[in-house]
Structures are given as C-alpha cells and as structure tokens.
Amino acid sequence: MQITPLALDGAALVALEPRHDDRGFFARSFCRAEFTAAGLEPAVEQVNVSCNTAAGTLRGLHWQTEPAPEAKLVRCTRGAVADVVVDVRPGSPTYLQHVVVELTAANRLAVYVPPLCAHGYLTLEPDTEVTYQVSAPYTPGAERGLRYDDPALGIVWPGPVRHVSDKDLSWEALDAPGAATT
Secondary structure, eight states: OEEEOOOOOOOOEOOOOEEETTEEEOOOOHHHHHHTTTOOOEEEEEEEEEEEOSEEEEEEEEEEOOOOOOEEEEEEEEEEEEEEEEEEEETTTTTTOOEEEEEETTOOOEEEEEOOOEEEEEESSEEEEEEEESSOOOOGGGGGOOOOTTTTTTHHHOOOOOOOHHHHHHHHTTTTTTTTOO
C-alpha cells in the first residue's frame, strides 16, 4: 500500500501496490501496522456496502461525534464516485476545508476519513458500489450531518445532484441558528 496525506489534516489517499502474475494481481488494501505508522486509526469495527442504482446519487455529508466518532476507509468497488471529506473539527488547522477525490473501480484508490470529519460522495456512474471500513459501530444519537450544498463549504460537485435522501436534505446550513459541527 501507498498512503499519501491529503491537503485536509489527517485525511489520506490509500493506493494499492499490486503484485501481478499470469492470474491477475494480489494487493493488500488494509494493514494495521502501516496505518498506525502513518498516524491513521487502524480499528475496524464494522464494514458497510452502499449500492447506488443511478448516477447523480448523493450520500452525505455525515460523521459521528462522541461517544462513537468513527474513522472510515472508503473504496469504490464498482462504478465511480466523487468522494468528499470535510473537516468539522473545531481547532483543526484545516477546519471547514474539504478535499474531493475521484474513487473508481478502475483506479482502486481508497480515501481515509479521520474521526470527526464529514464524509459524502456523488455517484458518477449508474450501478456504483462503495465499501466502508469504519472504526466504530453506527450510533444514531451520535450522527451529525451537513448540507451537501451549503454555500459556506463551497463544494463544487462534478456533476448534477439528482437523488438525495430526505434526511440528507434536512441537515441545516452552517449559518443556520442551532447548526453545530460538534
């Protein structure tokens, strides 16, 4: 694996280092020791799969706060997504900044999302599948979210957003009364 830090504090791009032979290739996609050496949270408590039938499907922007903040390792296993990580950690040097990474089945990249950072993605192709390794179990009372179109974030999605859940549309904008990032 190659772990490359991204511009967002604590976020990283994880690339496979395939070993090819006449059968195809073999590669490690996760290694606790390498994650720890890179300063990343290596725990895996849960693995999730998201299947999305239509291009333009947006999921996010979500994170979990105490008592169950979660790190995520996100990989697109079919299709393609524009994956976004937003730093919502007050006091972070990259607070409210974001990175956008294209994850595809073809490029086999993964993005590491640090705890207490918001995560979401837009599908760029129909029938897109995404897997998440997460460091904490889903805890509904700890879930938080941001509007994908919040002008305070300035995210430029690389295609039209056509499908968004009611829950994701209900998150308040950062400048709304009562909106919180913690």
